[in-house]
Amino acid sequence: MAQSDTVDRILDAAEELFAERGFSETSLRMITSKAKVNLAAVNYHFGSKNALIHAVFARFLSPFSATLETAFDNLEERCDGQPPTLYQTLWALTESAVRMPQRNDRGISIFMRLLGLAYTQSQGHLRKFLEQEYSQPFGRFMRLLKEATPELSSVDRYWRIQFMLGATAFTMSSSDALRDILQNKTGIETSVQEIAARLVPFLAAGMQAPDKLLVPPPESKVSVA
Amino acid sequence: MAQSDTVDRILDAAEELFAERGFSETSLRMITSKAKVNLAAVNYHFGSKNALIHAVFARFLSPFSATLETAFDNLEERCDGQPPTLYQTLWALTESAVRMPQRNDRGISIFMRLLGLAYTQSQGHLRKFLEQEYSQPFGRFMRLLKEATPELSSVDRYWRIQFMLGATAFTMSSSDALRDILQNKTGIETSVQEIAARLVPFLAAGMQAPDKLLVPPPESKVSVA
DNA sequence: CTCCGCTTCAAACGTATGTTTCAAACAGAC
């Protein structure tokens, strides 16, 4: 075992446990016993628990970041000059996420769940790490969104982007649980790809909704469609 | 201090700390030192940390639950017989949340943030507690949503409700931070009411979006409006 | 005043955590 697969075994176990239990709720002892390595191995190879968390994210986020950049490249090339539509931009993002080569079949779920946790759990060190490592693709995505929705004021766009992020992060961070609930209620199996296929139209429609109301709807029933 | 305000001081401190740091990341010692009470007071008055978490939720969820029920009562009465529209239903919910009497000006943010955390952090005991204590208003809201969107399949509706919950919980849970960012960038002040006024059209539009796509959009640019 | 139930307090308990230590095991170069 040349460059010692200990590192990978730790990353695999950590990834899985973090995804299903969160960061604070996952101890190094859980990780090392699942990975069947010695407890001290984590601190030897990574330095600290926080550094391990960063390594887990870097392992899947770096390839994803690269995939995303080329997806955006292709998209902009196909549109030569014209800015891509909102729908195309959102789709390029989800496609890149869904098409990522996975280590196993739960790969995408874990990927999504970790992203959701990163956004949700207010681990300061993690947010800082992600911001300074992956600001470029994020900034590019924001620029594409802006060009795809020129009709929105920047304030409207700002809030609606937050709404999109929220819907996505939240859904994906509990996608496993939500799929299980649906499975129990209706017997229907759902893939992450299908969730994404449902999410994109929802986001695009919300993003392009008519202007915000400044007053509550009147007493009488009003149609909104 | 008749019935000892210790209980309330603990609840106030716990509420605030839970909202800004999460449950596992908030220790009883942080809470008791912020509340300026003895460490043992928590276990004396509440029994355990988990019971304290439940009490924090019960304190704001029970009045909210009542407010919401009457809001739904009024709405259904006004519509006599006809099911309320999606827009009206969503508005009744946000109105109830926004109009709740608050202990202080950050009340709504804390309220939303806690709901978001409850949804996100996989604290099994909390989910169980909320389900068996507040299933009625939740179920009623779901029923109203169902009647307001008869054109949706139940599976579509299920997922879109999750998307709505995500956008709402996420945005509201970080509404403080998001408002500050916008304030710094543009100098614009934003009230929670305004955020809600922007959120409702977004949600309604997403909820009523055209069907999910089962295939990626074609190479050529497609319009989505 | 004395008593009694309720509340507070300082201290300790047992357990779990992240991290460190240092000796043993190992692998490849000479």
Added chain:
DNA sequence: GTCTGTTTGAAACATACGTTTGAAGCGGAG
């Protein structure tokens, strides 16, 4: 085979946690 740098191993470390203990303090009733 021997040496050398790297990796593993069992054990301990210091710290933080939730919880428990038992004594002290308190306020109203008799």
